[in-house]
Amino acid sequence: MSGLERSLWYLGSIAVTALLVGLWQFVADHGGIPPVFLPGPDKAWDALMSGLASGPIAKVTLATLRRMIYGWVLASLAGVALGALIGSSRQARDYLGPTLEMIRPVPVSAFMPIVIAFLGLSGDMVLVVIALGAIWPVLLATVHGVSAVEPRLVELSRMLKLGRLAMLWKIALPNAQPDILAGARLGLTVSLVLTVVGEMLTSQNGLGYYVLLEGRAFHSANLFAGVILLGAIGLVSNLALQAAEARLLRWSRR
Amino acid sequence: MKTLKGALFPVAVLLLWEIGMRASGIQSDSLAPPSQIAVAFYEALFDGTVLDRTAQTLFVVICGLGIGGGLALVFSVLMGLVPAFARLMQFSIEVLRPVPPVALIPVAMLIFGFGFPMEITLCAFACFWPVAIYGHAAIANIEPQLLDVSRVLRLSPVARVFKIVLPAALPRYFVGFRLSAAVSLIIAVTVEITINPLGVGFELMKASQSLHPDRMFAMLLWIGVIGGGLNWALLFAQRRLFGRAGLAAAR
Amino acid sequence: MRGEAICRDHVSARLLAPFAPLVLMTGAAVAAEALIEFRQVSHRFGARPVLSDINLAVRPSEFVCMVGPSGCGKTTMLRMVAGLLRPEHGSVFYSGAPVTEPAHAVAFMFQDYSKALLPWRNAAGNVALALEASGVPRAARQPRIATLLEKVGLGGHAEQFPIQLSGGMQQRLQIARCLAQEPAVLLMDEPFGALDAMTRQSLQDELLRIIQASRTTALFVTHDLEEAIYLGDRVVALHPNPGRIAQIFEVTLPRPRNQLETREDPEFIRLRHEIFHFISAGAA
Numbered sequence: 001m002s003g004l005e006r007s008l009w010y011l012g013s014i015a016v017t018a019l020l021v022g023l024w025q026f027v028a029d030h031g032g033i034p035p036v037f038l039p040g041p042d043k044a045w046d047a048l049m050s051g052l053a054s055g056p057i058a059k060v061t062l063a064t065l066r067r068m069i070y071g072w073v074l075a076s077l078a079g080v081a082l083g084a085l086i087g088s089s090r091q092a093r094d095y096l097g098p099t100l101e102m103i104r105p106v107p108v109s110a111f112m113p114i115v116i117a118f119l120g121l122s123g124d125m126v127l128v129v130i131a132l133g134a135i136w137p138v139l140l141a142t143v144h145g146v147s148a149v150e151p152r153l154v155e156l157s158r159m160l161k162l163g164r165l166a167m168l169w170k171i172a173l174p175n176a177q178p179d180i181l182a183g184a185r186l187g188l189t190v191s192l193v194l195t196v197v198g199e200m201l202t203s204q205n206g207l208g209y210y211v212l213l214e215g216r217a218f219h220s221a222n223l224f225a226g227v228i229l230l231g232a233i234g235l236v237s238n239l240a241l242q243a244a245e246a247r248l249l250r251w252s253r254r
Numbered sequence: 255m256k257t258l259k260g261a262l263f264p265v266a267v268l269l270l271w272e273i274g275m276r277a278s279g280i281q282s283d284s285l286a287p288p289s290q291i292a293v294a295f296y297e298a299l300f301d302g303t304v305l306d307r308t309a310q311t312l313f314v315v316i317c318g319l320g321i322g323g324g325l326a327l328v329f330s331v332l333m334g335l336v337p338a339f340a341r342l343m344q345f346s347i348e349v350l351r352p353v354p355p356v357a358l359i360p361v362a363m364l365i366f367g368f369g370f371p372m373e374i375t376l377c378a379f380a381c382f383w384p385v386a387i388y389g390h391a392a393i394a395n396i397e398p399q400l401l402d403v404s405r406v407l408r409l410s411p412v413a414r415v416f417k418i419v420l421p422a423a424l425p426r427y428f429v430g431f432r433l434s435a436a437v438s439l440i441i442a443v444t445v446e447i448t449i450n451p452l453g454v455g456f457e458l459m460k461a462s463q464s465l466h467p468d469r470m471f472a473m474l475l476w477i478g479v480i481g482g483g484l485n486w487a488l489l490f491a492q493r494r495l496f497g498r499a500g501l502a503a504a505r
Numbered sequence: 506m507r508g509e510a511i512c513r514d515h516v517s518a519r520l521l522a523p524f525a526p527l528v529l530m531t532g533a534a535v536a537a538e539a540l541i542e543f544r545q546v547s548h549r550f551g552a553r554p555v556l557s558d559i560n561l562a563v564r565p566s567e568f569v570c571m572v573g574p575s576g577c578g579k580t581t582m583l584r585m586v587a588g589l590l591r592p593e594h595g596s597v598f599y600s601g602a603p604v605t606e607p608a609h610a611v612a613f614m615f616q617d618y619s620k621a622l623l624p625w626r627n628a629a630g631n632v633a634l635a636l637e638a639s640g641v642p643r644a645a646r647q648p649r650i651a652t653l654l655e656k657v658g659l660g661g662h663a664e665q666f667p668i669q670l671s672g673g674m675q676q677r678l679q680i681a682r683c684l685a686q687e688p689a690v691l692l693m694d695e696p697f698g699a700l701d702a703m704t705r706q707s708l709q710d711e712l713l714r715i716i717q718a719s720r721t722t723a724l725f726v727t728h729d730l731e732e733a734i735y736l737g738d739r740v741v742a743l744h745p746n747p748g749r750i751a752q753i754f755e756v757t758l759p760r761p762r763n764q765l766e767t768r769e770d771p772e773f774i775r776l777r778h779e780i781f782h783f784i785s786a787g788a789a
Contacts, residue, residue, distance in 0.1 A: 114474060
């Protein structure tokens with residue numbers, strides 16, 4: 001299929017989405033559902049715009065973003081460092097591997113009540129949980145990538161007499177780059193989810209708590225506005241990482 | 255030898271934890287010695303409420319999987335067999351997919367209030383995506399010759415779907431279902447921890463807030479067991495249903 | 506002992522018979538000058554014997570080719586010189602000392618070049634790796650990389666990644682990286698085996714050109730008999746199961762070699778016949 005055809009189909013799909021939004025509007029206006037449960041897209045949009053301009057939505061969005069990114073960056077750095085250490089040592093992998101595998105299937109949010117028991121309902125607690133949750137995909141990906149280096153490259157590093165640190169930094173970690181980036185992308189998704197849940201649980205200032213409050217107060221337009229924003233954050237952050245990935249990994253495609 | 259090595263670390267941690275707490279005599283609201291946790295674990299197992307809660311969570315997981323997965327099945331078959339439909343839905347999918355299901359908690363609360371329907375809806379939403387994506391890929395990658403066979407045999411569209419398309423795509427679908435099941439459990443537990451007063455997540459939160467660390471850790475352990483057990487059961491089913499050929503096709 | 510080894514070479518014996526005393530003397534001189542030496546090397550992988558009583562001396566600046574069918578242990582021998590593998594029995598010596606680990610002055614060219622290059626670094630970066638390992642300061646690296654890439658004919662491709670380079674170019678990049686080590690010894694494991702005939706021939710000539718200029722000692726493993734004769738000063742023919750040196754042939758063809766003239770030289774053809782029959786007989 002040519003590029004033009006592909007673009008046309010894509011435009012068509014955008015049109016379909018617009019159609020669905022129109023359907024939403026129609027149902028909201030004429031469908032007999034009270035606006036408290038289903039506000040029309042126009043009301044949601046208004047709430048979004050006015051909220052961003054003068055209301056609290058902008059502030060809470062920033063708070064959520066800050067929390068999500070701090071936690072994610074912390075987790076990714078720690079995950080890469082730990083993963084590199086564990087992945088590069090056959091002994092470490094043997095001793096720690098099964099433990100990591102055991103913790104993996106536990107839903108991350110289940111750790112939240114534990115951390116609450118230790119740190120109480122605070123902003124710190126949320127950050128800790130975000131970091132704990134987002135570290136897993138990066139850690140596991142790094143361990144995998146660092147331990148699976150092409151044997152030829154291992155021999156090359158022996159021939160060049162690279163020290164252990166040099167081998168890790170120049171060969172094992174770059175080799176793990178694709179895995180690490182995929183893990184980081186997953187970690188960002190986890191980070192967003194945990195940020196929202198954390199804010200809801202601890203009533204911390206942020207989009208999570210905002211949508212919870214607006215929902216309780218039956219301000220459905222504001223609620224929808226908040227949800228739309230959260231979806232937008234998810235979408236944009238994912239796209240941004242995909243773009244970064246494409247740039248960093250351009251050595252892997254012709 | 256390798257399993258021994260792997261077991262060494264957790265055993266050592268548990269021992270240190272136990273000895274540390276017993277020796278120092280600390281009474282904590284957030285930490286309990288492993289022996290106490292084990293006791294609480296067994297008590298919880300034979301205690302009616304925990305089994306009740308587990309049944310609740312599993313009920314939500316299965317309903318969510320059924321509804322979300324079922325809808326995704328139909329949707330993905332349509333997308334696979336009618337490429338135009340897939341192309342036209344692309345933007346909508348790209349916009350809806352990144353919405354974190356937890357963000358929809360207040361919406362579901364608004365519409366359904368506390369209880370089962372709200373949680374099941376959220377799980378269904380989350381379960382939809384893995385099955386839809388894997389399913390679509392499965393159908394789009396069906397050996398073209400099989401479709402030719404259906405044409406030669408002049409099968410009706412319905413018969414084609416049920417006799418050829420679905421059986422061929424089934425292994426990959428199952429992988430999607432397994433992923434959705436894991437997601438469903440995660441969402442269910444998360445919703446229960448956050449706000450919904452039912453299920454094992456709620457029990458975990460209750461133990462934490464009532465300052466019963468032994469029960470809390472026991473619940474955490476139990477949730478881990480459920481997660482692992484669910485995954486294991488599905489893997490077993492996959493191997494049973496599809497055998498080695500199925501596993502290969504599911505790649 | 507060395508003199509015996511030389512006299513065992515039927516070819517050299519016939520050619521040099523009148524000069525037998527001289528040969529014996531040269532044999533002793535060889536022992537003293539040998540840069541690389543295998544002394545009674547034997548090795549097995551698990552239960553399978555792979556090398557049996559290998560004795561070989563390689564002089565400085567010599568180009569020695571090793572031929573033989575699969576399973577004759579030629580790659581194993583190469584890896585022992587590289588220090589990647591220790592022989593079960595006997596020793597491999599480099600510069601008079603037993604080889605225990607890789608040496609800076611020994612460079613290895615792998616057969617699967619695409620797996621031996623760093624895919625995430627461009628051509629310049631790949632060459633830089635060897636310089637980094639040698640501790641060359643950052644400022645000095647750039648000009649040396651540029652020179653090396655020019656030398657192997659990749660001057661304009663410094664910014665390209667391995668995936669963008671053809672097979673022949675990737676192998677040339679590997680040569681450049683090996684040369685960056687300023688090696689005294691170049692070990693090559695069927696480096697041109699995966700390339701098409703034309704690329705192979707042009708790389709053969711480039712290799713000879715580079716090696717003659719720097720007077721590097723070379724150990725070259727190949728399946729290709731003609732390639733071995735074309736490139737080498739000596740051809741070591743190995744028999745398989747277990748790998749053992751059957752015969753060492755002296756190649757007295759004039760240098761510089763030429764793809765057309767050398768291959769039509771009667772001596773080339775004679776050697777080709779002789780070694781071919783020798784190898785076939787051994788494989789039977």
